Amino acid sequence: MLAVLSVLAAVVALAVGTPAATAAGSLPCDVYAAAGTPCVAAHSLVRALYSSYNGSLYQVQRASDSATANIGLLAAGGYANAAAQDSFCSGTTCIITKIYDQSARHNDLTVEGAGGAGAADVGAPADALPVTVGGHQVYGLEISAGMGYRDNSTSGVATDGAAEGMYMVTSGTHVNGSCCFDYGNAETNNKDTGNGHMDAINFGTECWFSPCYGQGPWVQADLENGLFQSDSGYSKNTSNTGTGSMPFVTALLKNNGQDHFALKYGNAQSGGLTTTYSGGEPTTSGYSPMHQEGAIVLGTGGDNSNGSIGSFFEGVMTSGIPTDAADDSVQANIVSVGYGGATGSTGSLTAGSEISLRATTSCCTTDYIRHQNNAAVISAITSSSSTLDKSDATWIVRRGLADSSCYSFESRNYPGDFLRHYNFQLYRQPMFGTTQFRQDATFCAGTGKSGTGTSFASYNYPTRYLRHYNYNVYIASDGGSNTFDSATSWTDDVSWAVTAPWAP
Ligand code: AHR
Ligand code: AHR
16 A cells, blocks of 8 residues: 555656656647648747657857757657757857758758848847746747748748648737748748749738738738738638737648638637638639749748747648648647646746735735736736736746846746836836847846845846836836935835735
């Protein structure tokens, strides 16, 4: 009995303590291969897309000496070894210089060169989008304007009217209305060569053909010279209002290359896929049949239009048009991975933990730091607050972006957005990877200046501390020229209680 109990205890400890290094079952490219539509491209920053894959996921380059390193997996078929990136990039910064194709085709993506509509791109910062998959801390790809990846010389990717499918896992929290956050088939010369020369998933709030319904972001087909929601461009479905700001979105496009394409989306954290369009190719000339050229683009339009922003975690392209059943199995696998924002340890100042930050000044002891309209404020949060308010008041503790002995605070419901000061006021903003941003988003913890709780010194203005003043949040000095530097109640205003997170 004792022996049985201790075995049981060990199993429970394993289940709770150490996340499994691999996911169970068939991974997306296993599913598509079994369905007769094999992957011809499989890109991911976060996990293997074949259960047998044990190669590199991506390459990073560090600023200090320009050396590069390949980041691989914890185990075959498993999750990214982000710790290898952390140690290689320790004390400096890294950008992502290559995203490997896990398929036998080796359609690797590198930083995109100049195109018809944009100057050469730069690589994305390697640590801008920390998320978890399967309980492991990993990094997604955070595309800002001017960033993009491409391969103009591919193998096996559909050309000239051949059938193909593709999906990507992206995020509804980092989108804009500029052209064109795409993943998929594009021109081989970085130029707009005409209708039907692209076949890529687009995700964003750009409404190319009116009317679009709701605020988006929408999953659309970039078929060149248009982001299509149907054969006539605009959505024919008034209930297709987009995915909203869901943190993890599955976006899917398939096109038989001749007379039919379909668009689907799903919540990558739960549930199935919704088809928003399944029907004929655009009726304007040039799209039926399609004229794909077979290059692969990620993060820009076909002509390197690169004003768009977006997030990318994983994506594949197939040869042939996958069955709906295969798409459903892939979505089920994505959901099973458990994309999330934090690791689950809660309430403490340790990297990966989720916390809320409560004011300790007597005026405000039920007020917490939250973001609202992109700014940081303090406001009352109680157990009966809405889920949105609770999420806005929850932060994921990260190693300091400028100094690993300090901290940065990532938004719980806006993956990749961090608390940073600008003009001494605090905002929630996407991590752009600049030295300025890293410093503005780094805070060094010490005992609360009032003798209670914790105070956070600004990394680049070390005599200024995270402070609430008139319900806004600043980095403030104890007396100074700004009204928010007022010495009155400064010690209390800069002393915070680090509490359990409001959002689970
Ligand atoms: O189709 C939309 C965009 O139009 C393409 O991505 C780009 O090549 C062109 O500017
Ligand atoms: O918040 C103070 C400074 O204001 C920040 O360092 C900089 O981003 C801005 O100029």
